[in-house]
Amino acid sequence: MVTARYDGYTQGYAECTQHVTNDLRVNWDTSKSATCGVDTGVTHAAAKEEYNNLHLPVIDLVTIALQSENFVDQLKEIFPDEADASDEGDLD
Numbered sequence: 001m002v003t004a005r006y007d008g009y010t011q012g013y014a015e016c017t018q019h020v021t022n023d024l025r026v027n028w029d030t031s032k033s034a035t036c037g038v039d040t041g042v043t044h045a046a047a048k049e050e051y052n053n054l055h056l057p058v059i060d061l062v063t064i065a066l067q068s069e070n071f072v073d074q075l076k077e078i079f080p081d082e083a084d085a086s087d088e089g090d091l092d
Contacts, residue, residue: 065078
């Protein structure tokens with residue numbers, strides 16, 4: 001998201017503006033924006049593509065753990081610091 005903010009801000013803002021215009025049926029004035037007239041479409045598209053293809057290995061571990069009968073124990077193994085905190089509230 002930081003990349004999208006820095007590199008694709010203008011295109012993202014334009015995309016958001018289009019959604020606001022369509023949903024609220026109002027014209028959103030961007031002429032006074034500091035990003036008005038700056039074309040960052042290619043950079044924004046690349047940032048979105050990178051975000052959409054983001055892979056977090058921990059998600060694979062969580063998915064496998066949730067398929068187990070002892071998913072709470074497996075999740076505690078993945079997130080040991082959180083297991084200590086959850087003992088107070090006893091999630092079992």
